[in-house]
Amino acid sequence: MKAVQARVTGRVQGVSFRWYTQEQAQRLGVTGWVRNEPDGSVLLHAEGEDDAVDALVAWCRTGPSMARVADVAVREAAPSDATSFDVAY
Numbered sequence: 001m002k003a004v005q006a007r008v009t010g011r012v013q014g015v016s017f018r019w020y021t022q023e024q025a026q027r028l029g030v031t032g033w034v035r036n037e038p039d040g041s042v043l044l045h046a047e048g049e050d051d052a053v054d055a056l057v058a059w060c061r062t063g064p065s066m067a068r069v070a071d072v073a074v075r076e077a078a079p080s081d082a083t084s085f086d087v088a089y
Contacts, residue, residue, distance in 0.1 A: 003032075003047035005077040008060050010070030012042045018087045020064040021056070025085035028052040032080070035088035047079050 008017070013036050021034045021044060030052050034044040044060070046053050063069050 001047065001079065002050045002053045003045070003077045003079040004053055004057065004074050005043065005045050006057055006060060006072055006074045007037070008042040008044070008063070008069060008072050009040070011066075011068040012063060013040055015064055015066035017042050017063050017067050021060065022085050022087050024059050025056055028055055030056050031082035031085050033082070033086045033088050045077055045080065045082075046085075047077075047082060 018034045018036065025032065025046060028048070030046045030048040032045040032047050034042060037043050046056050057072060057074055060072050061069055
């Protein structure tokens with residue numbers, strides 16, 4: 001099991017990034033959350049099987065078609081034992 005926090009920068013707000021991230025996480029069986037940050041970035045916490053978390057982070061490097069991702073900064077995080085993947089508002 002793996003848990004990470006990732007900050008996605010670029011044009012990632014106002015392009016349904018959170019919704020598509022939730023969709024991808026659910027498809028991959030990853031739990032956690034995703035939210036917009038005041039600085040214009042998107043922050044997410046993802047946990048699950050190593051390959052699934054890695055696949056979600058890899059997807060974030062491109063994101064949905066309207067997004068323009070500049071960077072994805074990833075760091076290890078403590079597991080939160082989340083049972084779903086939620087969009088935080």
